[in-house]
Amino acid sequence: MNIEVVVFGVSFVVALGSSIAMLFAKNAVHVALFLVAAQVALALTFLLQGAYFIAAVQIIVYAGAIMVLFLFVVMLLGVDRSEALIEPLTGQRPMAVGLGALLAAEIVYVATKGSEFVIVGGGEGALSALNEDPGNVKALARTLFSSYLLPFEFTSILLVVAIVGVMVLARRIGDAGFLRD
Numbered sequence: 001m002n003i004e005v006v007v008f009g010v011s012f013v014v015a016l017g018s019s020i021a022m023l024f025a026k027n028a029v030h031v032a033l034f035l036v037a038a039q040v041a042l043a044l045t046f047l048l049q050g051a052y053f054i055a056a057v058q059i060i061v062y063a064g065a066i067m068v069l070f071l072f073v074v075m076l077l078g079v080d081r082s083e084a085l086i087e088p089l090t091g092q093r094p095m096a097v098g099l100g101a102l103l104a105a106e107i108v109y110v111a112t113k114g115s116e117f118v119i120v121g122g123g124e125g126a127l128s129a130l131n132e133d134p135g136n137v138k139a140l141a142r143t144l145f146s147s148y149l150l151p152f153e154f155t156s157i158l159l160v161v162a163i164v165g166v167m168v169l170a171r172r173i174g175d176a177g178f179l180r181d
Helices: 003-024 028-049 052-077 092-113 126-132 135-144 149-170
Strands: none
Touching (some): 003 028, 028 052, 052 149
């Protein structure tokens, strides 16, 4: 048995297990940690496919930055269990089930069609030809950090302002001494 098949199998079990655990976890922090485990398993499968840049982005952006922000907001807001049972939007659960079924049907369709559906022109060497040229990553980095450096920095400032705004809006009277009126 090939080592890649074993690693893919373990990654599949971790991703599926943590995804199912997300559905049944009662604590929002546990849900976020299960989501991190699923993201890491997904990054591992990207590594197995030779998509190194996507795997790095998966870990750095999703499992790193986004989940840290999510945990920060969840812990800051102190989600109460009694508030979590009240649905603010009526009909959101049936819509979620319907959209989830649609996503599952799309996944089954793409899995049965194979990579010819994803890559126009198909063939055995089409995926290898796409992954051979590392120039796209270099071109993306060069463009992002030269032509778009100012909007990139403004985005980071905007995220910091949003975090501070969440802290100010979510505070309760008497929570922190420096925020008291």
